[in-house]
Amino acid sequence: MNTTEKIRETAKKLLADKKVDLVVGFAQGSLPLRSTPYFARTPEEAENLIWSATCENNLANFLRKRPEKTAVIAKGCDVRAIVGLIKEGQINKDNLTIIGVPCEGMVDRKQICELVGGKDILEVTDTGAELILKGKDFEQTVAKADVMFGSCKTCRYNTPVLFDELIGEAVPAREADYGDIEAFEALSAEERNAYIAQEMQKCIRCYACRQACPMCYCSECFVDCGSPAWIGKSAKSVDDNALFQAVRVFHLAGRCVDCGACERACPMGIKLSLLNRKMVKDVKELFGAEAGVSLEDPPALNTFKFEDKEDFLL
Amino acid sequence: MIINKNEIPSLLDKLAAEYRVMAPVKKNGLVEFAAIKSGEEACLTYANTKKPGKEILFPQSEELFNYTVDAEGVRMQDNVDPTSTIVFGMRPCDAKSLVLLDNVFKNDQYEDVYYLTRRNNTLIVGLGCNEPAATCFCSSMACGPFSKEGSDIFLTDIGEAYVVEGISEKGKELLAKLGLAEAGAEARAAAAKLQQEVKADGTINIEGLSDKLGGMFEHPFWDRLHEKCLGCAACTYLCPTCHCFDIADEAKDCNGCRVRNWDACMFPLFTLHGSGHNPRPNGKARWRQRLMHKFNYFVERYNATACVGCGRCIKNCPVNLDIRQALADIRALD
Ligand code: SF4
Numbered sequence: 001m002n003t004t005e006k007i008r009e010t011a012k013k014l015l016a017d018k019k020v021d022l023v024v025g026f027a028q029g030s031l032p033l034r035s036t037p038y039f040a041r042t043p044e045e046a047e048n049l050i051w052s053a054t055c056e057n058n059l060a061n062f063l064r065k066r067p068e069k070t071a072v073i074a075k076g077c078d079v080r081a082i083v084g085l086i087k088e089g090q091i092n093k094d095n096l097t098i099i100g101v102p103c104e105g106m107v108d109r110k111q112i113c114e115l116v117g118g119k120d121i122l123e124v125t126d127t128g129a130e131l132i133l134k135g136k137d138f139e140q141t142v143a144k145a146d147v148m149f150g151s152c153k154t155c156r157y158n159t160p161v162l163f164d165e166l167i168g169e170a171v172p173a174r175e176a177d178y179g180d181i182e183a184f185e186a187l188s189a190e191e192r193n194a195y196i197a198q199e200m201q202k203c204i205r206c207y208a209c210r211q212a213c214p215m216c217y218c219s220e221c222f223v224d225c226g227s228p229a230w231i232g233k234s235a236k237s238v239d240d241n242a243l244f245q246a247v248r249v250f251h252l253a254g255r256c257v258d259c260g261a262c263e264r265a266c267p268m269g270i271k272l273s274l275l276n277r278k279m280v281k282d283v284k285e286l287f288g289a290e291a292g293v294s295l296e297d298p299p300a301l302n303t304f305k306f307e308d309k310e311d312f313l314l
Numbered sequence: 315m316i317i318n319k320n321e322i323p324s325l326l327d328k329l330a331a332e333y334r335v336m337a338p339v340k341k342n343g344l345v346e347f348a349a350i351k352s353g354e355e356a357c358l359t360y361a362n363t364k365k366p367g368k369e370i371l372f373p374q375s376e377e378l379f380n381y382t383v384d385a386e387g388v389r390m391q392d393n394v395d396p397t398s399t400i401v402f403g404m405r406p407c408d409a410k411s412l413v414l415l416d417n418v419f420k421n422d423q424y425e426d427v428y429y430l431t432r433r434n435n436t437l438i439v440g441l442g443c444n445e446p447a448a449t450c451f452c453s454s455m456a457c458g459p460f461s462k463e464g465s466d467i468f469l470t471d472i473g474e475a476y477v478v479e480g481i482s483e484k485g486k487e488l489l490a491k492l493g494l495a496e497a498g499a500e501a502r503a504a505a506a507k508l509q510q511e512v513k514a515d516g517t518i519n520i521e522g523l524s525d526k527l528g529g530m531f532e533h534p535f536w537d538r539l540h541e542k543c544l545g546c547a548a549c550t551y552l553c554p555t556c557h558c559f560d561i562a563d564e565a566k567d568c569n570g571c572r573v574r575n576w577d578a579c580m581f582p583l584f585t586l587h588g589s590g591h592n593p594r595p596n597g598k599a600r601w602r603q604r605l606m607h608k609f610n611y612f613v614e615r616y617n618a619t620a621c622v623g624c625g626r627c628i629k630n631c632p633v634n635l636d637i638r639q640a641l642a643d644i645r646a647l648d
Pocket residue numbers: 202203204205206207208209210265266267268269270272
């Protein structure tokens with residue numbers, strides 16, 4: 001049985017045995033290179049579940065404060081978010097069954113689209129290591145490893161850190177790699193500013209990044225508050241767009257699970273990971289902490305140790 | 315009339331000397347409408363711009379007026395923009411969307427001076443689509459890859475050249491000034507063939523949809539449609555026909571402005587009352603609003619669907635919530 005079939009079997013059984021009321025997973029999407037979050041409530045609906053290299057959304061986003069007994073088909077980064085949310089009291093672990101799926105990395109349709117010069121891709125075949133892309137008058141083969149999301153290329157928790165059942169073989173963990181952030185840190189302040197301004201100029205303040213982030217769940221986000229207006233609401237202010245991201249990153253300090261869901265959701269293709277991952281890297285270096293990797297670790301910002309670095313404080 | 319493709323940059327240069335010319339340009343990896351200084355900047359081979367053409371007449375953030383307070387009192391400056399503008403190379407879906415937006419900004423109850431001043435001083439040069447994308451379904455939405463509605467002048471790409479047609483009086487007047495060559499019979503036939511044969515997806519059947527939706531407000535269908543929706547504004551901000559806005563004052567010390575920003579019914583903040591009550595309190599009510607507004611309320615009011623089938627919401631939704639699928643599902647309901 002392949003992964004999709006195993007997922008369907010497991011989900012059908014959970015639903016048929018009334019162990020859960022709902023299975024959150026993925027179904028085939030309406031476009032090539034897309035799958036779509038799916039909510040199965042009957043064994044028949046569980047037949048629509050799939051697994052592929054396009055299951056890019058972080059499903060932990062759909063699990064907060066769920067009243068019903070729920071199972072989730074979760075890859076490595078989804079589980080990190082789930083762990084974080086359990087610790088923050090947003091998910092009741094007793095109500096959740098985690099069907100973990102070790103993940104080899106999801107492919108980035110935006111990179112792929114660029115690779116074929118923006119031409120319409122009408123059909124995609126996944127051969128395991130490669131994707132065969134077909135359009136009206138072209139056919140092209142790409143290695144999946146080359147077109148993976150940035151966050152997947154650096155992911156170290158491909159195999160879920162917490163699960164009730166694991167479908168498929170564990171994937172070996174990679175070495176930590178913050179090469180992207182180190183390269184950005186090596187730029188001068190002016191260059192960094194210029195780059196961020198160029199990216200933030202594209203922002204339309206649609207808040208897809210915030211909405212897609214499993215860890216962004218305040219009932220009122222600071223950007224939405226009208227009185228006091230902490231931040232200008234107009235998208236044409238590049239400074240305000242950057243301020244939105246800067247504050248978001250601070251609010252996620254020690255909480256961001258480095259899943260990349262924000263960057264994937266951004267319709268304007270803004271490189272948000274540079275900011276988030278800088279914070280992830282700093283938290284790791286300063287406090288030796290990583291979010292969402294164990295239920296026992298105390299949250300980084302809720303703890304104080306005498307040996308905590310303070311040299312960044314005034 | 316006809317113009318060779320290699321003459322387009324010089325034509326745009328000529329126009330840019332007299333008008334503000336907005337054309338699609340490639341910037342930071344995205345294609346968007348921008349005022350061009352030189353004809354070389356224009357990129358007419360794009361499928362469609364990332365942001366919809368509505369932003370030319372109805373910008374995402376528009377300072378309606380500025381004010382200053384000093385010892386003498388308050389001074390205000392209204393920012394009505396009468397610049398004569400030519401939009402060059404707008405796709406038919408976007409051109410049609412402007413005709414739909416006209417209903418909203420000019421009707422028996424309200425005339426929006428900001429929109430209408432721009433509108434009246436803008437001429438649209440439409441550009442037919444020889445290769446509609448897989449997400450395009452304009453042919454289902456009373457539009458189409460060669461629909462001329464909303465264009466003052468219309469271009470058809472026949473390979474080496476564009477066949478140029480004057481559509482409105484305004485368009486014909488401009489063409490008379492430009493002195494382009496007459497198109498030969500062969501070129502005209504090539505254009506006519508394209509216009510007749512090229513179609514986008516025309517299988518989304520919306521016949522009777524508005525009436526059906528009219529009786530569906532309480533239908534259980536809405537309970538699940540929105541389930542995977544994140545509540546962002548990718549689908550509405552990037553939609554050429556969505557026109558909701560929010561007005562805010564932005565001030566610093568004694569200077570300020572009143573700014574009109576795009577708003578979106580998918581946000582929890584949309585229609586949130588000062589009292590804390592929201593008539594659309596959840597994702598279900600918000601998705602119902604989006605679909606109902608496009609395919610029922612707008613139809614009842616203006617006799618047209620508020621969707622031109624451009625496919626932007628489909629391409630840009632982070633969870634692949636496809637409006638074509640939603641429409642097909644509604645159609646399949648008893
Ligand atoms: S998703 Fe992208 S465009 Fe939208 S608010 Fe976030 S950064 Fe801006």
